[in-house]
Amino acid sequence: MTLKDKCCIVGIGNTAYTRGTDKTTMQLHLEAALKALADAGLKPSDVDAVIPNAVAGTIAEDFILNLGIRDLHMTSTMHNGGAAIGSAVQSACMAVATGIASCALLVAGRRGYSAQRASKGVTGSPLPVMNTAHEFEAPFGHGNVPMWFGSACRRHMHLYGTKSEHLGRIAVTCRKHANLNPQALMYSKPMTLDDHQNSPIIVDPFHLLDASLETDGAGALVIVSAERARDLPKTPVYVMGIAEGHPPCPTSITQKEDMADMEGLRLAKPRAFGMAEVDLKDFDFAEIYDGYSWITAASLEALGFCGKGEVGPFVESVSLEIGGNLPINTHGGLLSEAHVSGVNHFIEAVRQLRREVEPARQVKDCEIGLVTSAGDFHEGVVAILRR
């Protein structure tokens, strides 16, 4: 048995992306959930699987309560940080394809600006996966995300000669796409490579404009069987292939054999590509997780778009913009649309494949898209979607 083409994302929905909200995280999740269900042509009473997101801190019980779900068949909470939404898609497809459930609701996003604000050292309730780093690294002023990924990025620069300008090219690409996307937080704020280079250094080697956006907001996906999807109003988007990668040393980046490698994606890629029976040349676009610009850079290597250590020359020679060789993060990504734990990468891929985005942003005639999630210490999920 394979999961290939067994399930479809039939509903997508998101709240406004803001910097400041008077809503709770659960309110945001419910708002996104209702939009996604309406988009799918389904009702809350159709939902029999809910997959919450541990980073958001929401629980299935609150979805049962508020959506009035009478008979939930399955729930499982994903704990791999920014990779959780990708893992949620895999688990939802497993549940639906095996008949455990018929309609899965997946929700992610949080109050990343109003409550869990990373730059203020506020990350919400402590996640167990961070215990080791908090005990052994935080006492040295090394207890936050940019320090961990900055250490990995520094290795990358040391080993391969990667430069801040290379990361800047990725950030600028995301910004150009956000400038075409009215719901992006950075819609009306253009950015040049000089702007990137002149932005304040937060944690060297990262400038401010290498970091994703602290955002209040949420997004939701609805997944049903391919058979049922064909009876629903919107163009179904098939999950062709999906795989999770959970590499060794998952509780700190420090002990990784190669911290400069997005190992979770490297592990997941052959399984996801094998399931989908696709290769790199088949993708019309790629929505690549971008908690930091460097994560996207290293992901391009782990996925095989370029060789290990070659992302610098790669981004100098290949256009990652819409209309170019490989359009990435066509919504602006977490860097310039919003950071809602990567659910917006899936939402954008679905919109692109339905061909319903603004004409200037639409990847023409797109058929197949790649989506990645990455979280914690190099956990990764690779998903391949088609219309």
Place this chain on the structure above:
Amino acid sequence: MAEYIKPLPKPLPETMFTAGFWDACRRHELVIQRCKACGKYRHYPQLMCPQCYSMEWEWSKVSGKGKVYTYVVTHRPFNPGWANEVPYASVTVELDEGVRMVSNVIDVKPEDVEIGTPVEVEFVDVTEEVTLPMFKKAR
């Protein structure tokens, strides 16, 4: 002594087996967990040897010498404990025994930290109860 407001290492109830590391620091000794069955060093502490699956282990005193493996320089204080110290460097040191640990290098300016610099441990008593293993340039 001014109040110490930086985060301190706190072994959690489920990970109390790490306490021996901090107790040794208090004695100004750097110890690393070592498998009694196969001799493999491991850090950060964990219950089982991932190489031979033995749960028998001991704290082994190590040289305290190593090299800077990677580093970052924090300019924007994410924690109020460092508000008056930015920019500061945090380094990942690869010990001669092969394991890595995050720390600070006390006698090198942030802009002068480099990958490959040989360093040796220097214990800093940050409170009456807690000593942190920091590093200085190896002589």
